[in-house]
Amino acid sequence: DAMVIQNPRYQVTQFGKPVTLSCSQTLNHNVMYWYQQKSSQAPKLLFHYYDKDFNNEADTPDNFQSRRPNTSFCFLDIRSPGLGDAAMYLCATSRSGGLSSYNEQFFGPGTRLTVL
């Protein structure tokens, strides 16, 4: 089955120690997204890649970076995790859309990040 895979499902890191979360997809979608969901809150879009074009949300902290080496993979890098970065990180994919064509997003199971 075509799907969105996130590894690891649970990640523990230390305060200030860089961490990378991974997302891969077999849907061959050209758009990949990263959302942050803190406890008891709604998911919030951090950024997305449209093909190789990176699109950052205005309020995403500089501490968060992303890489997309190819269509299938996308990484979320947190350069210096703080306690406030503990959250569920959700990856999603979609086909690109224009104003006349909205394409739904497909979500992975998420990676829960704990910062000690």
Added chain:
Amino acid sequence: AQSVTQPDIHITVSEGASLELRCNYSYGATPYLFWYVQSPGQGLQLLLKYFSGDTLVQGIKGFEAEFKRSQSSFNLRKPSVHWSDAAEYFCAVGSFTGGGNKLTFGTGTQLKVEL
């Protein structure tokens, strides 16, 4: 800017009872509306979506939602709730950004089902 309001943070219903979860949106153009469900520790599963056409949309697991433009609402309903429906439900509005699509979520409604 678009926004979504889910006025009920928690709802408790008895198994077999009907359910309605409220959602109000703010969006300047034709809205693309979604309902997602999230079980504890899991990702988001799409229940249903509204893009255009018939204002009553059917989804998976027996859920339906009705789009009412005049009320800016997209409420989710189920005639008879099952214990396995206990989860968090998110309403979202879709918009366009940088070649992709952006989902703006409400704060969610936690559903508890009493046996």
